[in-house]
Amino acid sequence: MSETSKLRPPSADTLDALARIVGETHAVRDAADMAPYLTEWRDRYQGKAALVLKPGSTDEVSAILKCANETLTAIVPQGGNTGLVGGQIPFESGDEVVVSLERLTHVRDIDLASNTMTVEAGLVLQVAQQVAESAGRLFPLSLASEGSYRSAGCSPPMPAAWPCSPMATRAIWRWGSKWCWRTGACCTG
Numbered sequence: 001m002s003e004t005s006k007l008r009p010p011s012a013d014t015l016d017a018l019a020r021i022v023g024e025t026h027a028v029r030d031a032a033d034m035a036p037y038l039t040e041w042r043d044r045y046q047g048k049a050a051l052v053l054k055p056g057s058t059d060e061v062s063a064i065l066k067c068a069n070e071t072l073t074a075i076v077p078q079g080g081n082t083g084l085v086g087g088q089i090p091f092e093s094g095d096e097v098v099v100s101l102e103r104l105t106h107v108r109d110i111d112l113a114s115n116t117m118t119v120e121a122g123l124v125l126q127v128a129q130q131v132a133e134s135a136g137r138l139f140p141l142s143l144a145s146e147g148s149y150r151s152a153g154c155s156p157p158m159p160a161a162w163p164c165s166p167m168a169t170r171a172i173w174r175w176g177s178k179w180c181w182r183t184g185a186c187c188t189g
């Protein structure tokens with residue numbers, strides 16, 4: 001049996017438990033409010049979800065994943081929803097839960113000595129570029145979706161993104177809401 005075939009549609013109790021983790025304000029159940037999370041910008045992929053969750057901390061992400069593991073609920077992480085291959089859109093069954101990173105946008109640390117920036121997984125790339133610039137550094141990754149795409153969403157297509165980035169860009173630990181970007185020789189300061 002594959003891991004995917006072990007997944008179960010979430011019960012009403014499971015959905016309530018997941019919603020309690022983030023609070024009802026950040027748990028989207030209404031079809032109209034869910035719609036933006038269920039289709040991608042070219043309208044090529046449309047899905048359905050049992051729930052959309054918007055955690056506000058690493059602890060909430062951990063609690064969501066713990067509950068999902070225990071109940072065998074499928075989770076679909078979503079950053080800026082700019083991916084071109086539909087991985088951020090749930091399947092049409094409506095049994096999956098979308099976890100949006102849109103509230104995880106803090107810059108946790110800028111270390112000028114090591115030229116690293118530690119940011120939460122939902123920080124938009126353009127903001128990361130601006131923060132680096134204000135610290136006298138150049139964040140070298142740049143692509144057309146940079147005004148929307150969030151830091152963790154960058155990792156799956158990273159090999160394709162590398163040609164856009166002449167300098168080494170390194171990402172560590174995605175689900176922990178922490179990214180560490182090393183801008184290396186690209187520093188301007």
Ligand SMILES: Cc1cc2nc3c(=O)[nH]c(=O)nc-3n(C[C@H](O)[C@H](O)[C@H](O)COP(=O)(O)OP(=O)(O)OC[C@H]3O[C@@H](n4cnc5c(N)ncnc54)[C@H](O)[C@@H]3O)c2cc1C
Binds near residue numbers: 078081143151158
């Ligand atoms: C105009 C345009 C130009 C683009 N140009 C390029 C380009 O030059 N090079 C390139 O490589 N790509 C390019 N892309 C596509 C690129 O994949 C996305 O812009 C970006 O990388 C996805 O980030 P996102 O936050 O929108 O992630 P989403 O689209 O939300 O998610 C992308 C994937 O990552 C997963 N994911 C998101 N967050 C997490 C997480 N925290 N943990 C685990 N998985 C996660 C999702 O489930 C999904 O499978 C472009 C897209 C657009 C619209």
